[in-house]
Structures are given as structure tokens and as C-alpha cells.
Amino acid sequence: xxxxxxxxLLAGVGGQGTILASDVLAAVGLQKGLDVKKxxxxxxxxxxxxxxxxxxxxxxxxxPLIGLGEADVFLCFEKLETLRHxxxxxxxxxxxxxxxxxxxxxVSSGTDQYPDDERIQSLLGSITSNYHWVPGVAxxxxxxxxxxxxxxxxxxxxxxxxxxxxxxWLEAVRERVPSKFVELNERAFLAGRDDxxxxxxxxxx
Amino acid sequence: MLRKFLSGNEAVAWxxxxxxxxxxxxxxxxxxxEILENLAPMPHVYAExxxxxxxxxxxxxxxxxAGSRAMAVMKHVGLNVAADSFFYAAMTGxxxxxxxxxxxxxxxxxxxxxxxxxxxxxxxxxxxxxxTDSQEAYALMPAAFEISERFDTPVMxxxxxxxxxxxxLVEVQGTRLPERAETPSYRVDSIKYVMVPGNARxxxxxxEERIAKLSEFAETFPFNQMQIKDRSLGIVANxxxxxxxxxxxxxxxxxxxxxxxxxxxxMLREFASQVRRLIVIEELDPFIEEEIRLLGIPAEGKSIxxxxxxxxxxxVRESAIRAGLLPxxxxxxxxxxxxxxxxxxxxxxxxxxxxxxxxxxxxxxxxVVNGDIGCYTLAFLPPLNAPHTCGCMGxxxxxxxxxxxxxxxxxxxxxxxxxxxxxxxxxxLLNVAYNKSNVTTLILDNRVTAMTGHQDNPGTGRTLQGQxxxxxxxxxxxxxxxxxxxxxxxxxxxxxxxxxxxDCLEANEPAVIIARRECALMxxxxxxxxxxxxxxxxxxxxxxxxxxxxxxxxKSDVVDAKxxxxxxxxxxLLCTGCEICAQVCARKAILxxxxxxxxxxx
Numbered sequence: 001x002x003x004x005x006x007x008x009l010l011a012g013v014g015g016q017g018t019i020l021a022s023d024v025l026a027a028v029g030l031q032k033g034l035d036v037k038k039x040x041x042x043x044x045x046x047x048x049x050x051x052x053x054x055x056x057x058x059x060x061x062x063x064p065l066i067g068l069g070e071a072d073v074f075l076c077f078e079k080l081e082t083l084r085h086x087x088x089x090x091x092x093x094x095x096x097x098x099x100x101x102x103x104x105x106x107v108s109s110g111t112d113q114y115p116d117d118e119r120i121q122s123l124l125g126s127i128t129s130n131y132h133w134v135p136g137v138a139x140x141x142x143x144x145x146x147x148x149x150x151x152x153x154x155x156x157x158x159x160x161x162x163x164x165x166x167x168x169w170l171e172a173v174r175e176r177v178p179s180k181f182v183e184l185n186e187r188a189f190l191a192g193r194d195d196x197x198x199x200x201x202x203x204x205x
Numbered sequence: 206m207l208r209k210f211l212s213g214n215e216a217v218a219w220x221x222x223x224x225x226x227x228x229x230x231x232x233x234x235x236x237x238x239e240i241l242e243n244l245a246p247m248p249h250v251y252a253e254x255x256x257x258x259x260x261x262x263x264x265x266x267x268x269x270x271a272g273s274r275a276m277a278v279m280k281h282v283g284l285n286v287a288a289d290s291f292f293y294a295a296m297t298g299x300x301x302x303x304x305x306x307x308x309x310x311x312x313x314x315x316x317x318x319x320x321x322x323x324x325x326x327x328x329x330x331x332x333x334x335x336x337t338d339s340q341e342a343y344a345l346m347p348a349a350f351e352i353s354e355r356f357d358t359p360v361m362x363x364x365x366x367x368x369x370x371x372x373x374l375v376e377v378q379g380t381r382l383p384e385r386a387e388t389p390s391y392r393v394d395s396i397k398y399v400m401v402p403g404n405a406r407x408x409x410x411x412x413e414e415r416i417a418k419l420s421e422f423a424e425t426f427p428f429n430q431m432q433i434k435d436r437s438l439g440i441v442a443n444x445x446x447x448x449x450x451x452x453x454x455x456x457x458x459x460x461x462x463x464x465x466x467x468x469x470x471x472m473l474r475e476f477a478s479q480v481r482r483l484i485v486i487e488e489l490d491p492f493i494e495e496e497i498r499l500l501g502i503p504a505e506g507k508s509i510x511x512x513x514x515x516x517x518x519x520x521v522r523e524s525a526i527r528a529g530l531l532p533x534x535x536x537x538x539x540x541x542x543x544x545x546x547x548x549x550x551x552x553x554x555x556x557x558x559x560x561x562x563x564x565x566x567x568x569x570x571x572x573v574v575n576g577d578i579g580c581y582t583l584a585f586l587p588p589l590n591a592p593h594t595c596g597c598m599g600x601x602x603x604x605x606x607x608x609x610x611x612x613x614x615x616x617x618x619x620x621x622x623x624x625x626x627x628x629x630x631x632x633x634l635l636n637v638a639y640n641k642s643n644v645t646t647l648i649l650d651n652r653v654t655a656m657t658g659h660q661d662n663p664g665t666g667r668t669l670q671g672q673x674x675x676x677x678x679x680x681x682x683x684x685x686x687x688x689x690x691x692x693x694x695x696x697x698x699x700x701x702x703x704x705x706x707x708d709c710l711e712a713n714e715p716a717v718i719i720a721r722r723e724c725a726l727m728x729x730x731x732x733x734x735x736x737x738x739x740x741x742x743x744x745x746x747x748x749x750x751x752x753x754x755x756x757x758x759x760k761s762d763v764v765d766a767k768x769x770x771x772x773x774x775x776x777x778l779l780c781t782g783c784e785i786c787a788q789v790c791a792r793k794a795i796l797x798x799x800x801x802x803x804x805x806x807x
Contacts, residue, residue, distance in 0.1 A: 013550065026372065030210060037338075038210075039371040041314070048756055049552035062452040064338075064371035064445070067519030069539035080547065087541050104550045108759035109588070109751050110771065112548035127540045 004034070007066040008055040011085050012077030013102045014048055017150030020176055021075065022053035024154055027172035028164055029057040039064040050081060073160075075153055077136075078102050082120055086127060094204065095124060095131035096156055098149060099138070132156070132201055139191045148181070148188035155192025160204045166193070211375045213368040216339035217306055218243035219375070220346025222250060224302070225382035226276050227389075228268035229253075230261035232628065233657040234280030235315035236369040237308035241278055242660075245669050249381065254660055254669045257598070257628040258283035262290035262305070266359075269299035270398065271389045274350055281309040281322045282597060286629065288325070291359070295329040296408045297398050298357035302350035305331075308364040311488045312515040315366075317578070317597060319513070321490035326361050326466040330416045333361045333466040334428070337447040339373040341463065345428065347382075356415055356422070363465070365488060367445040367515060420467040428463020431476055438530065439480025441473070441493055441504070446486045449521040453531070468496045477502045484509060484530070488516050554583050556757040557725030557734070557781030559696035560649050564589045565753050565789065566702045567618060567647075570710070575608065577601040577621035577630070580656045580724075581649055588754045592620055599629025602637060602646050609642040616710055619646040624654035624662040627677070631686075637715045638687030645709040645716045648679060649696065651724040659727065683717045690714060696722035699788045725781050735782035735798055739773050743794035746770030750786040750795065758786050 008025050012018040022038055029036040034057045042051045054066045068087050074095045076082040082097050089095065097120070106112040124131050134156045136149035151173055158169050170186055177185045211219065217240050221229065229252040231241045245252040255261040258279040268275035279287060284307055294303060307325075310316040326333035334349055336342040342364065349360040396404050423429060438457040442450040443465050450459055460476045462468065477483050477497075485494040485506035494506035509528040510521065519539075525531045554561050560581040567574050568591060576582055576592025577600060584591055594604055605619035621630050626648050637644050654660040661667045666676035683691055690712055692705035702720060709716035723730050739761070746765035750758050750773050761774035775786075775795070787795035796804070 014552070026210060030374070035374065036210065037371060037373050039367065048550070048555065050550045062448040063518045064367060064373065064448065065517045067517050067522070067537060069519070069537045080550070083544050083547055084550075086544070087539055089540065091538065091540060103759065104548045105553055105754065105756050106548045108756065108776075110760045112546075114548065123542045123544060126542045 005058040006056070006072050007070050008057075008073045008075065009066055009071040009085060009088050010053040010055070010075045010077070011081045012051055012098075013081065014042065014051050016051075016077045016102075017147065018051055018053050018077055021077075021150045021154055022055050023176055024169070024172040025055045027175070028168055029055070031168050031172070032057075032164065034058060035061045037061045037064040050084060052085065073157070075157060077150060077153065079117070079120060080104070080115060083115060083123055086123060089127050091127060092130060093128045094160060095128060096134050096153060097131065098136040098153055099133045100136060100149065132196065132199065134192065135195065136192070139195060140188050143184060143187050143191060145181075145184055148184055151177075151185045151188040152192035152195075155189035155194075156196040158189070158193050159196035159201065162203045207377045207379045209375050209377055210372050211339045211343070212239065212370060212372050213336065213339050213342040213364055214239040214370070215243050216343035216375050217346060217362065217364070218247070219377050220343040221276055221304070222247045223378055223381050224347040224350045225274050225384060226250060226304075226350075227273035227384070228265060228275040229278065230255050230264040230275075231278035232256070232258045232261055232283055233654055233660040234258075234283050234308075235657055236310060236366040237278050237280045237283075237306065237364070238657045238660070239369075240306060241669060249384075252669055254654075254662060256663060258287040259290050262287040262294065265303055265305075266290060266294045266299065269301050269303035271391050272300045273389050274302045276304045276306055278306040279308070280316065281307060281320055282316060282318065283307075284322055284325055285320075286598065291325065291331070292329050293400055294359045295331050295412060296400055296405060299353070299359070300392055302353035303359045304346065304349045304353060304362055305359055306362045306364065308366065308369050309489065310366050312366070317595075319489060321492060322361070322363060323465055323492045324490065326363075330412045331359050331361055331466075332356070332416075332419050332464060333363050334463060335363050335444045335465050336368055336463070337444060337461065338368070339371070339375045341428065342368060343375050343377060345463065348428065352419075352422070356419055358412070358415055358419070363444075365444055371445075416467055420470060423464050423467055423469035424471050426464050426469070428461075429469050429472060430461045430463070431458075431472060432461075433458045433479055436479055437481050439476055439483045440486055441476070441483070441497065442486040443493060444488065446488050446516055446521075449516055449518045450486045452518045453522045453525060462493060465493055466496075468493065470500050473497055473500060473502060477504075482530075486510055486516070486521060551586060552583055553586065553756060554580065554754065555725060556755055556779045557783040559651055559720070559722035559725065559783070560584060561589070561753055561755060562699050562783075562785040562788075563620070563647060563649060563696055563702055563720050564591045565785065566699055566706060567591055567620075569703070570706060572706075573608070573615055573617035575601045575605040575617060575619045577619075577625045578656075579622040579625050579649075581620060581622060584754075586754075588752050598625055599633060602630055602633035602644065605644045605646070606633070606637050606640070606642045609644050610640075617644070618706075619644055620649060621646070622655070623648060623650040623652065623664045623679075624660075627663050634683065634717070635686050641715055643713045643715070645706065645718060647718045647720055650679060650719055650721040651696075652721075653724050653727065655724045655726070659724070679719045683719075688715055688717050690716040691719070692717070693719045693721060696720040697783050697785060699785065725783065733782075734780075735801070736777035736780035737775050737782050737784065737787060737798070738777075738796045738801065739775055740794045740796055741772055743792050744772040745792060745794075746772045747791065748773075749789055749791060753786050753789055755786060757781075
């Protein structure tokens with residue numbers, strides 16, 4: 001896959017910070033001089049509903065949406081939401097999964113079962129072997145604030161784009177978080193990047 | 206020139222500001238809300254939230270009558286409310302530009318239907334402009350004002366959810382046109398502006414001539430663009446569908462229509478003559494397709510592409526392959542592993558939502574609930590399963606009145622929020638008092654327009670541009686409408702809600718209950734959040750608390766030895782401490798704020 005043309009799909013639960021993450025991705029693409037489009041699909045989900053964001057990089061981008069089978073990179077902020085959107089992925093897509101559960105009402109009230117990790121891995125495995133768990137919440141919590149898990153995920157993602165300088169990512173993050181959380185988010189980004197680097201995962205390009 | 210990465214809505218606000226718009230009026234509605242939110246802080250602009258879209262249209266028309274550029278902004282169904290005003294504005298024309306920014310919602314991401322409002326343009330003889338990205342959303346605003354003034358007509362800028370809520374690169378000027386006049390003045394022209402039959406009969410031919418002139422103008426309108434490439438296929442496309450056409454058919458000839466009503470007949474004939482097969486790619490109705498066919502030009506559209514929902518490149522590609530426009534090899538492979546049934550994650554009432562308890566009580570009293578448009582509609586999912594009807598803004602009260610007048614024995618109530626009450630609930634409530642039905646109306650007053658993201662309304666005491674104003678008082682308002690039985694209760698207090706409802710039901714007369722409690726997501730309310738806790742000793746797993754349907758009340762891993770059922774647990778990250786579940790618990794096993802305080806003290 002060439003870094004020139006990338007379809008990023010982000011999915012999570014309302015309130016998890018997927019929009020901030022997609023804004024950062026868009027800013028990094030623009031900073032690289034690429035054409036970028038971004039679209040949010042959130043329906044009525046002010047809070048607690050499924051949300052997705054589409055970010056597309058390319059020399060020239062037409063549609064603001066990613067079609068089925070077209071996502072090159074999938075950044076998933078909640079485990080169950082990974083499965084909800086798997087048909088968006090192309091074969092061999094890069095998938096980063098935040099190791100975090102938010103129980104839907106039907107699960108917490110005992111009506112439905114939450115899928116176990118094995119099922120998630122086997123379903124994903126039928127599409128790509130290039131998927132990675134990210135301890136986003138655990139790392140962010142160790143830095144003092146679980147909410148920074150979205151930026152941990154971005155840090156992990158940055159490992160796969162060696163041609164984008166860390167400074168470019170950090171600048172895009174800094175511009176979008178409240179000043180009192182800048183330092184926390186910088187550390188969250190680096191923690192995510194280092195964690196993925198230590199896993200030995202192979203960068204794209 | 207400034208290079209910005211803007212959503213379609215932000216781009217419209219920029220374009221409007223640079224065009225010198227002086228007055229902008231709207232009622233919030235997804236996906237249009239952010240337009241006025243972005244315009245309101247800009248200098249030299251007056252922007253306001255109106256009680257409804259009809260008022261917004263009248264305000265904008267009035268400002269344009271007075272010689273100031275003006276705009277009214279609404280979602281598609283808002284134009285149904287404003288239609289009467291839209292039609293007279295089309296008849297009268299104005300003294301300065303009037304643009305109606307209308308956002309349709311294909312796929313109904315946040316709406317009750319997916320009506321195609323280009324129909325309104327043809328209906329009222331109003332030109333319709335449609336951007337294909339944020340750059341055009343920005344650039345079409347000044348174009349719309351110029352057309353409006355040149356042809357003395359309101360102009361619709363039609364957006365869709367995908368245009369409104371997608372960000373693309375925009376080059377903006379960053380400068381505002383000078384004011385048209387130092388001081389606006391009112392030019393009296395009764396023949397033009399008083400639509401009595403005699404005057405209206407004079408105006409009708411004028412607007413028919415106007416639309417004929419606009420058809421000629423469309424031929425040279427720079428946002429109608431013809432690109433001739435491969436002549437075997439010609440595509441006419443508009444809005445975001447144009448982007449899908451470019452992506453799926455990079456080789457085809459494309460005619461992009463930036464003005465979809467009236468269509469450029471000559472350009473369409475020319476385009477059709479240059480290509481072998483002519484198709485139209487447009488979302489929702491076959492509007493352009495019908496216009497082309499009316500010209501006697503054969504065209505295919507909805508026989509290939511779906512009429513329902515949003516398009517995307519995948520839908521366009523698959524449809525084209527089925528129609529033989531593309532080879533099978535064009536298909537993008539999609540992996541669809543068998544996922545089984547995943548637990549759904551629909552939007553739900555938030556933890557701490559003050560609406561929740563009200564529906565718990567109406568369920569307990571087995572009432573039929575006629576609902577309305579707002580967050581409370583989300584209670585229709587299990588376990589609350591109420592309201593039982595919901596059609597459009599303000600419908601609840603009239604429907605409940607009709608049910609009562611039909612002679613139904615079961616009691617039914619109307620439920621609507623504060624902003625919806627101001628929007629279109631007030632005339633219906635007046636009707637209940639005037640025509641005396643035994644309908645009880647519950648106004649869920651959460652002190653804000655919550656569903657669209659916390660906008661101010663006549664009850665909040667603040668305006669869109671941050672001015673302090675008089676907050677309306679519900680009790681004197683409904684009393685003066687003729688209601689003698691009026692209760693005000695705390696939505697969090699289930700006893701109060703139940704007592705008030707029982708009193709109204711027994712009285713069998715027109716009645717109003719104002720159930721008041723601020724939205725739990727308001728910043729000042731968040732400061733008071735305090736998670737509750739379950740006393741595991743007392744909880745016996747009866748499950749009553751699960752019936753309030755709060756995401757914060759979950760099944761614990763601990764099973765009650767006697768009942769064999771899981772006990773309740775409260776998620777401290779979600780709970781706000783509203784205590785609705787604590788009031789429902791028969792064993793007093795959920796510790797209240799006061800009890801938690803005592804424990805801390807001990």
C-alpha cells in the first residue's frame with residue numbers, strides 16, 4: 001500500500017474521541033500536501049450510540065465516504081464496534097483495536113452476549129492478518145487520564161507511517177486539545193507509538 | 206486567500222458572511238444546525254434562533270424587504286413548517302437578496318422522512334443551487350445572493366447531510382462585502398408586497414416569466430459544467446452524487462449541475478447529443494431525470510440507482526455493474542464474514558436523563574403516550590417502549606386530542622419538550638383548552654433544545670448571540686390559554702410525577718404537567734454528578750431497576766443466593782446520581798446521594 005492514497009475508517013462509541021482522532025488524521029494528511037476529505041456518520045448518537053468517521057488521503061479525493069471493502073486502515077476504539085464494520089475493510093487492511101469494552105444496554109441488562117476476543121480475532125483473521133491490539137485505556141490510565149486513549153491509538157498508528165514525522169502528529173494533536181491537557185496527550189501519543197514499536201509490527205510503505 | 210478545511214455547514218457560514226448577509230434566522234435541525242452556530246460569532250451579522258422555521262422564514266423575508274441581505278436556515282422538514290412563507294416570498298420577491306439554506310437528510314440519519322426539497326423549488330418557482338463539496342457550498346452563497354437580487358426571487362441552497370457534515374479543502378477570501386446601505390430603509394410598494402388576490406394575480410405571471418429567464422441564465426451559470434471525455438456514457442449528476450460519479454466513472458463524460466432548478470435545457474440537449482447513453486446519478490427523487498425527460502430526451506436514472514437512502518461509490522458501482530454500465534471486473538471485493546447477530550448500540554436516553562422517569566411512570570399507569578420530536582423519542586426502545594406515536598414537530602398534542610375526541614376509553618397523554626412546545630406545540634395546546642378534551646399534556650422542560658446539541662430557546666433566557674433575554678414562564682402561559690389544572694413537578698421525583706398524572710387523569714379535563722429538570726449534560730449540571738452505589742446485602746436481584754433502562758444500571762457478576770438472579774451494579778463512570786433507580790427499588794438497596802454522604806461522614 002502506498003501512503004499517498006489511504007482510506008482511514010474510525011469507529012467507536014459516542015463520546016470516545018473518534019472525531020478528535022479523525023481531525024488529527026485529516027490535519028496530518030493536509031500537512032503532507034495531500035488532498036483530504038473527512039466525513040462523520042453519527043446519526044442521532046449524541047451519547048452512547050455507534051459512531052464512525054471516514055478520512056481519505058490521496059492526490060485527489062472525490063467521495064468523502066469510504067465504500068464497502070475500501071478501508072485500508074481501521075482504527076477501532078471499542079472491541080465490539082470492530083465487528084460491526086468489518087465489511088468496510090479491504091483484504092489485508094491494517095486494523096488497530098483498542099482493548100476496551102463499553103457494554104451496550106442489551107448486554108449490561110443481560111439480554112445479549114458480548115462477543116469474546118477469540119470471535120473477534122477469528123472474524124478479523126478471515127480478512128486480514130495485520131491486526132493489532134492496543135492497550136489504549138490501560139496506557140492512558142497509567143498516564144493519569146483514561147480519556148486520552150484516543151491519542152494513544154493515534155500514537156500506535158503513527159508507527160505504521162514512518163514517512164510522517166512525529167512532530168507533525170504531535171502538532172496536530174496539540175492544536176486540538178485544551179492547553180491543560182497538551183502534555184498528557186503528548187505523552188499518550190508517545191506511549192502508543194512506543195508500545196506498537198516494541199511489538200515489532202511492520203510499518204506500511 | 207485563506208486555505209481552510211471546512212465542513213459544508215462551516216463553508217456556508219463563511220460564504221454567507223462574505224456575501225454581506227445582515228440577518229440570519231433559523232430553527233436548529235440536523236444536519237443544518239452548525240450553519241448559524243458558525244455564523245453567529247462573526248462580526249456585523251445579526252443571527253437568531255426562532256421558535257420555528259416559519260418564523261425564521263418571515264424574519265429573513267422581512268429583513269430582505271427592508272433592503273438587507275438575509276438568510277433562513279432549516280432542515281428539510283423545517284421547510285414544511287415554513288412552506289406558507291416560502292410561497293409568499295416567492296410571489297413578492299424582495300428588495301435585497303434572500304437565500305433559504307435547506308438541508309435534506311437522505312437515509313434519515315436524524316429525521317422522520319427523506320423528502321426531496323427540490324420539489325419545493327419547482328412548486329414555488331424558486332431556483333435551486335446544489336454544491337458538490339465545501340468549496341462550492343462556500344462559493345454558491347454569493348452566487349445565490351446575486352441571483353436573488355438580479356431576478357428578484359428567493360433562492361434555495363440545497364445541502365444534504367453528506368455535504369453538510371463532510372470536510373473538504375476550501376479557499377476563502379476572508380473579506381466581507383461592504384454593506385448595501387448605511388441604514389436600511391423600508392420602501393412602500395403595496396402592489397408588490399400585499400398579496401391580496403388582485404395583487405397576487407398580477408404577480409403570478411411575473412414569477413412565471415422570472416423562472417423562464419432563470420432557465421436562460423442557467424445555460425451560462427458557471428456552476429453548471431460539462432466535461433466531455435469518453436462519449437459512450439454521459440452522466441448528469443448533482444451534489445455529492447457528482448463525487449461518486451467521478452470516482453466510479455473516471456472516463457465518462459459528466460455534466461455537473463450546480464443549479465438543478467431550473468435546469469439548463471440547451472446544455473442538456475447539447476450534452477445528450479454528444480454521448481451515446483445518458484444516465485442521471487442523483488440522490489432521492491428522480492428530479493433531474495424527470496426534468497430531462499420533460500425535454501423529450503431519453504435518460505435513465507432511478508431504473509439503475511436506488512431512490513431510497515444515501516448513495517456512495519459502492520452503491521453507484523454495484524448498480525452500474527447490474528445495469529451493464531461497468532464490467533463485473535469493476536467490482537470491489539467485499540468480505541462479509543458471518544458475524545451472527547451483534548448486540549445493537551442505538552442512541553439511547555443518556556444516564557441521568559430527566560425524561561426517563563416520566564416514561565417509567567406513564568408505563569406504570571399504562572397510559573398511551575403520544576410523543577414528539579426530541580431526545581424523549583429515544584425512549585421508544587426497550588425497556589421503556591414509549592412513546593407510542595411520533596410523527597413530526599408539535600404533533601403530539603393534536604394527535605392526543607384527536608384520539609380523545611374519537612371516543613377512545615383508554616386515557617392517552619401528549620409528551621413533548623420545551624423547545625418543541627414553543628415550535629408548534631402551542632397552537633395545539635390552545636386547541637385542547639378551547640375544544641375541551643381530557644388530554645393531559647406533559648411538557649418535559651429540560652431548559653434547552655437538547656437533541657440538536659444544546660441550543661438556546663425562548664425558555665432559556667439567552668439568545669443565539671449570547672444576549673440575556675426574558676425566559677418564558679410556562680405556568681402563566683398555559684393558564685392564560687385556558688388551563689385551570691396545571692402542575693409543575695420535578696422530573697426526577699417519580700412520586701410527584703405520578704401524583705400529578707393521577708390528579709389530571711381523575712379530573713378528566715384539559716390539563717398540563719410541566720415536568721422540569723435540566724438536561725443532565727449541561728455543563729453546570731455535570732458539576733453535580735455523583736455516582737450512586739448498590740448495597741449488595743440488600744439487593745435481591747429482583748430486576749425492577751433494570752426496567753428504568755439506564756445504561757449505568759447493569760447486571761452484577763454476583764448472583765443472589767435465594768432468587769438465583771444477578772444483583773444490580775451501578776457503573777460509576779456513567780452514573781450521574783439522578784436517583785430515579787433508587788426510587789424504583791423496593792428494597793431501598795440503591796444508596797441515595799444523602800445516604801452516600803452519611804456514609805462518607807461516618
